[in-house]
Amino acid sequence: MSQNEMEMDALYAAWSEDQASRVPKPLKEWAQAYPNQAQDMVLWASAEPILHVAEERSAYSVSIEQTLAIGASVLTEQRAKIEANLQPLQSLVAVAKERGLSVKALAQQVGIGVTLIAKLQDRLLVANSVPNTLLERLSQLLEVTTEQIRAYLQLPPQLAKGAMFKSPDVPRVGEQQTFEKAVEEALEMSAEQKAFWKQ
Amino acid sequence: MTQDTMQHPILTPLQTEGRFREAHIEQQAYALLNTGRLERWRLVSLTNREAKEWVQEETLVCLLRAYYRQGDRESAWRFAEILIQRTAAFLSRHTAVWHLPPHYVEECIRDTQEQLISALFNLSANAEFWEVRFWLCLKRRLLNVIQKYKRITEVEFHPNDSANEEEPTIDKLATLPDKRVLSSDARAEIADALAQLKVEERMAFYLFHYEDWGQQDIADQLQVSERTVRNLLTRAERRLAEWRSMAN
Numbered sequence: 001m002s003q004n005e006m007e008m009d010a011l012y013a014a015w016s017e018d019q020a021s022r023v024p025k026p027l028k029e030w031a032q033a034y035p036n037q038a039q040d041m042v043l044w045a046s047a048e049p050i051l052h053v054a055e056e057r058s059a060y061s062v063s064i065e066q067t068l069a070i071g072a073s074v075l076t077e078q079r080a081k082i083e084a085n086l087q088p089l090q091s092l093v094a095v096a097k098e099r100g101l102s103v104k105a106l107a108q109q110v111g112i113g114v115t116l117i118a119k120l121q122d123r124l125l126v127a128n129s130v131p132n133t134l135l136e137r138l139s140q141l142l143e144v145t146t147e148q149i150r151a152y153l154q155l156p157p158q159l160a161k162g163a164m165f166k167s168p169d170v171p172r173v174g175e176q177q178t179f180e181k182a183v184e185e186a187l188e189m190s191a192e193q194k195a196f197w198k199q
Numbered sequence: 200m201t202q203d204t205m206q207h208p209i210l211t212p213l214q215t216e217g218r219f220r221e222a223h224i225e226q227q228a229y230a231l232l233n234t235g236r237l238e239r240w241r242l243v244s245l246t247n248r249e250a251k252e253w254v255q256e257e258t259l260v261c262l263l264r265a266y267y268r269q270g271d272r273e274s275a276w277r278f279a280e281i282l283i284q285r286t287a288a289f290l291s292r293h294t295a296v297w298h299l300p301p302h303y304v305e306e307c308i309r310d311t312q313e314q315l316i317s318a319l320f321n322l323s324a325n326a327e328f329w330e331v332r333f334w335l336c337l338k339r340r341l342l343n344v345i346q347k348y349k350r351i352t353e354v355e356f357h358p359n360d361s362a363n364e365e366e367p368t369i370d371k372l373a374t375l376p377d378k379r380v381l382s383s384d385a386r387a388e389i390a391d392a393l394a395q396l397k398v399e400e401r402m403a404f405y406l407f408h409y410e411d412w413g414q415q416d417i418a419d420q421l422q423v424s425e426r427t428v429r430n431l432l433t434r435a436e437r438r439l440a441e442w443r444s445m446a447n
């Protein structure tokens with residue numbers, strides 16, 4: 001679903017509600033205001049008299065029972081399809097990039113610092129200490145379920161990707177810490193942000 | 200996690216700046232979240248729209264998405280099932296008036312339901328308008344799907360029927376009925392006939408007779424020549440005349 005779909009939904013709602021008002025604006029005014037959507041508006045407007053009649057109709061070519069039966073099969077098919085797409089997450093940052101969000105943008109929109117995003121990415125935070133509000137915000141932005149994020153955070157910590165390991169010692173993953181502690185340590189977070197997450 | 204051990208989902212604000220759920224939808228959603236599970240399912244399963252406790256469709260969408268986001272898939276799919284039930288009469292009614300072959304009516308219903316489910320389980324901001332205006336989102340999807348099948352039938356049943364070909368135009372177009380002077384019966388009659396027109400014919404006819412657009416404006420809008428507009432209007436009138444003679 002493209003961003004355009006939601007804009008079209010909002011426009012269709014605005015146009016429909018105007019048409020139902022006492023003094024609807026002529027189609028020409030709408031078309032002039034939204035030239036790129038004018039063709040769709042003509043389609044909507046020309047269908048309206050037909051749909052109006054549909055409201056009063058009681059005989060259907062496909063009965064309500066048939067529609068329900070079609071709906072039942074659609075539910076089964078769609079459920080299989082949608083749940084098949086609920087794959088375990090491989091990387092929070094990669095998903096963000098797929099959604100057009102850089103680490104910085106993700107951090108800003110969620111309301112935390114970039115170091116916390118890095119710690120979430122490397123699972124350096126105790127999963128149970130991560131607040132639900134943060135999971136919800138991440139879920140909205142990444143368009144995945146909180147269940148998927150939670151499952152990701154519960155995996156063992158990992159080494160930071162791209163880190164250079166020139167030390168003669170075997171590189172080790174960092175210690176996990178609580179979300180609260182990580183917020184306290186995050187130098188780039190504002191006092192306001194820190195206060196919010198302490199609530 | 201089982202349903203019983205799960206926490207209540209959180210209702211997060213809509214992501215799109217300046218876009219909000221209606222206050223009564225949020226109130227209803229919060230009230231339902233604070234209701235016991237059995238009572239919640241009783242309320243959302245009510246079938247009498249007049250009931251005082253009737254749960255709005257936007258509330259159902261809001262809860263479906265909140266439960267799905269939280270990972271309570273069973274609850275989310277149960278809400279989806281209720282929405283499929285609630286939209287059945289609407290879909291049957293609104294697909295019945297387009298004079299499509301029955302198998303295409305079924306396809307229209309299926310396509311629309313697929314789009315509905317796909318949008319409900321889409322967690323991006325692009326799908327959140329369903330929480331604001333459920334029926335208008337559904338109606339727009341249905342209209343798009345119907346137009347798709349109308350165009351398919353046009354190609355199947357009138358493959359060589361091009362509006363660009365030269366045809367004699369009639370000069371009686373201005374005498375066609377105007378909706379402002381039509382009785383509700385006549386309007387219903389005309390609407391039934393309009394549904395039989397091809398998509399472009401209907402658009403041209405509508406703009407000419409219902410919106411009072413000039414032929415040049417219609418041509419500009421539909422991105423065709425004025426001659427094509429005249430042909431579309433002529434054909435529309437011819438089809439309506441055929442329809443009238445059959446109706447009589």
